[in-house]
Amino acid sequence: MEYKFEFRPYQRQFRVPVKTSHGTWDLRKGIILRLTDEKGKEGFGEIAPVSWLGSETFEQALDFCQQLPKVITPTNIFSVPDELPACQFGIESAWETITTHALTLSGMPLEDLPDPTSEPEMCSGLLPPGQAAILACKILWKKGYRTFKWKIGVIPIQLELRILEQLVQSILEDFSADDSISLRLDANGGLTDVEASQWLHVCDRAGKIIEFLEQPLPVDQFDQMKKLSDRFSTPIALDESVVTLKQMKEVYQKGWNGIFVIKPSIAGSPSQIRQFCKSKNIDAVFSSVFETEIGREAALRLASELNTKHNRPVGFGVNHWFDDNFDVHQLWHD
Numbered sequence: 001m002e003y004k005f006e007f008r009p010y011q012r013q014f015r016v017p018v019k020t021s022h023g024t025w026d027l028r029k030g031i032i033l034r035l036t037d038e039k040g041k042e043g044f045g046e047i048a049p050v051s052w053l054g055s056e057t058f059e060q061a062l063d064f065c066q067q068l069p070k071v072i073t074p075t076n077i078f079s080v081p082d083e084l085p086a087c088q089f090g091i092e093s094a095w096e097t098i099t100t101h102a103l104t105l106s107g108m109p110l111e112d113l114p115d116p117t118s119e120p121e122m123c124s125g126l127l128p129p130g131q132a133a134i135l136a137c138k139i140l141w142k143k144g145y146r147t148f149k150w151k152i153g154v155i156p157i158q159l160e161l162r163i164l165e166q167l168v169q170s171i172l173e174d175f176s177a178d179d180s181i182s183l184r185l186d187a188n189g190g191l192t193d194v195e196a197s198q199w200l201h202v203c204d205r206a207g208k209i210i211e212f213l214e215q216p217l218p219v220d221q222f223d224q225m226k227k228l229s230d231r232f233s234t235p236i237a238l239d240e241s242v243v244t245l246k247q248m249k250e251v252y253q254k255g256w257n258g259i260f261v262i263k264p265s266i267a268g269s270p271s272q273i274r275q276f277c278k279s280k281n282i283d284a285v286f287s288s289v290f291e292t293e294i295g296r297e298a299a300l301r302l303a304s305e306l307n308t309k310h311n312r313p314v315g316f317g318v319n320h321w322f323d324d325n326f327d328v329h330q331l332w333h334d
């Protein structure tokens with residue numbers, strides 16, 4: 001089988017720049033690709049790299065697309081190098097939407113798989129950093145969200161710890177009857193060992209409202225994170241340490257049995273991720289990288305197939321971070 005291969009780069013501005021301990025991100029650049037088989041059946045895919053998390057850069061992805069022939073075969077689709085995990089995901093998921101007959105053109109499953117992004121209680125809503133988190137949390141709660149994620153390591157730690165206490169207090173005051181509420185903290189690898197202990201100490205005191213602390217330390221400090229997870233009762237989730245399948249396998253080998261944050265869009269081949277998570281019974285949190293609906297549908301398809309350990313809400317409560325009316329299909333009509 002041969003497929004016509006076409007691609008369209010896109011870019012979108014965040015309503016408010018995304019601030020993490022890596023810095024500020026104000027433009028989301030990605031690539032939408034389309035495969036068409038010999039019968040005219042189409043499948044869309046998205047390449048949405050995040051180089052500061054450890055995937056290829058947008059430019060590398062664009063180079064890859066420009067070097068692919070205009071007509072490709074499964075050999076091209078399954079031989080994308082491991083150094084281009086977002087490209088692996090985009091092209092293989094486009095191919096899956098063509099070859100899996102139960103899927104529509106946009107990749108949306110025909111069968112009634114629940115769509116977590118239309119059910120806020122199945123999603124984690126992303127809060128802005130700093131004090132703004134408190135108001136944002138109230139707004140998202142009204143919209144039905146019960147799981148929230150807050151970026152930390154963005155402002156000085158004493159201030160942030162104080163805001164955490166206010167945030168927890170405000171949650172407990174407003175929604176005391178609701179014990180399903182949980183808060184995820186994401187340090188994006190920006191803490192020191194001492195700071196991470198400080199955070200975990202406060203989290204342990206706050207109790208089970210804190211679902212986990214995500215990636216407290218840089219990627220090269222795996223052993224320290226493992227130690228922290230033994231010392232404190234608040235669970236630790238790895239994110240930057242497990243971006244690609246290769247990294248997931250490595251930390252699993254080293255004995256990580258905590259939470260894995262999986263961002264399918266930059267993790268690599270969907271079929272291989274599926275196989276790994278199923279065979280090892282991984283405790284996964286599936287999470288967005290601010291991709292468009294094309295990448296999101298592919299990522300959520302993977303998440304819904306993997307009935308993972310705790311069925312944790314997915315990190316796809318991020319739509320409020322854009323306010324454009326971006327229409328991916330418009331890219332093909334100019």
Ligand SMILES: O=C(O)CCC(=O)c1ccccc1C(=O)O
Pocket residue numbers: 050053124125126149186188239287288289290314315316317318
């Ligand atoms: O995971 C979520 O709930 C929201 C998405 C998110 O935080 C994120 C989005 C893009 C890039 C990195 C990250 C991150 O988890 O660090």
Ligand SMILES: [Mg+2]
Pocket residue numbers: 186188214215239240261
């Ligand atoms: Mg993270």
